[in-house]
Amino acid sequence: MFGLSTLTRVAGELRRDVAAAHQRDPAARGVSSTEILTSWPGVHAVISHRIAHVLFEAGVPVAPRSIAYVSRAITGVEIHPAAKIGKGLLIDHGSGVVIGETAEIGDDVTIYQGVTLGGTGFATGKRHPTLADEVTVGSGARLLGPIEVGRGAKIGANSVVITDVPANATVVGNPGHVVRVDGRKPLGPDADWIHLPDPVAEAIMRLSERIESLDARVAELGGDESQAAPVLPLRSVRGPNPAGG
Numbered sequence: 001m002f003g004l005s006t007l008t009r010v011a012g013e014l015r016r017d018v019a020a021a022h023q024r025d026p027a028a029r030g031v032s033s034t035e036i037l038t039s040w041p042g043v044h045a046v047i048s049h050r051i052a053h054v055l056f057e058a059g060v061p062v063a064p065r066s067i068a069y070v071s072r073a074i075t076g077v078e079i080h081p082a083a084k085i086g087k088g089l090l091i092d093h094g095s096g097v098v099i100g101e102t103a104e105i106g107d108d109v110t111i112y113q114g115v116t117l118g119g120t121g122f123a124t125g126k127r128h129p130t131l132a133d134e135v136t137v138g139s140g141a142r143l144l145g146p147i148e149v150g151r152g153a154k155i156g157a158n159s160v161v162i163t164d165v166p167a168n169a170t171v172v173g174n175p176g177h178v179v180r181v182d183g184r185k186p187l188g189p190d191a192d193w194i195h196l197p198d199p200v201a202e203a204i205m206r207l208s209e210r211i212e213s214l215d216a217r218v219a220e221l222g223g224d225e226s227q228a229a230p231v232l233p234l235r236s237v238r239g240p241n242p243a244g245g
């Protein structure tokens, strides 16, 4: 059932997974391979998956899902045994990562905590993302559906990506938009997806300025001896009000 070639392949993959932690996790610098093998949950999750995947491909019943289940309980990383994962995957910090059944991950990919490579609904067949080599997915990012993420692309923390991403692009936001390609801002009038206008804040800002000028005018006319209260400049606030519950 398992040839020597399978064992050699898995051993090679394990070596590259440990090397990935050394190369791409700053906290692993100067740490021995033994220590990484014994105390890096992301590495444990990948190793468990490699074993579960080999068993799954060989048609072994029960064991692949059981291994995935135990690995999830220990590491907080859930990887379906059928997911195809290339060499040198680093799951940094581990916890909260979900990788779906039909997800495909190339070589030397880095995934941070809280990432979902998920489906969008109840569709069957290929329904999870495909990541090319050297992709980085920031913490909390959700990549949904059978999208393709090109080689070397970076997905910003907390982005929600539901469309294909070109190679060497940086995507941020919800929904995710390309804000860099090969390190340069994409051209076009609608290309700035980071600094979106906030019409309500702008209207309040105009009103504040108007009140300030009226206060000054009233003071000039001698109608009000008291010092007008200062109008504080508004801070630009992005995203929902955290006080909103």
Ligand SMILES: CC(C)(COP(=O)(O)OP(=O)(O)OC[C@H]1O[C@@H](n2cnc3c(N)ncnc32)[C@H](O)[C@@H]1OP(=O)(O)O)[C@@H](O)C(=O)NCCC(=O)NCCS
Residues within 6 Å of the ligand: 093, 112, 136, 137, 138, 139, 140, 154, 155, 156, 157, 158, 159, 170, 171, 172, 173, 179, 180, 183, 194
């Ligand atoms: C996206 C990321 C990979 C940087 O990629 P990059 O190609 O080097 O992009 P830059 O840093 O030049 O940022 C490009 C723009 O996107 C913005 N940006 C970067 N990450 C962002 C994010 N997650 N959400 C919103 N905007 C973001 C930057 O402010 C910058 O805006 P600007 O055009 O006003 O300068 C990085 O910001 C990121 O999110 N990394 C994930 C790291 C992580 O999850 N760490 C967890 C460790 S525990």
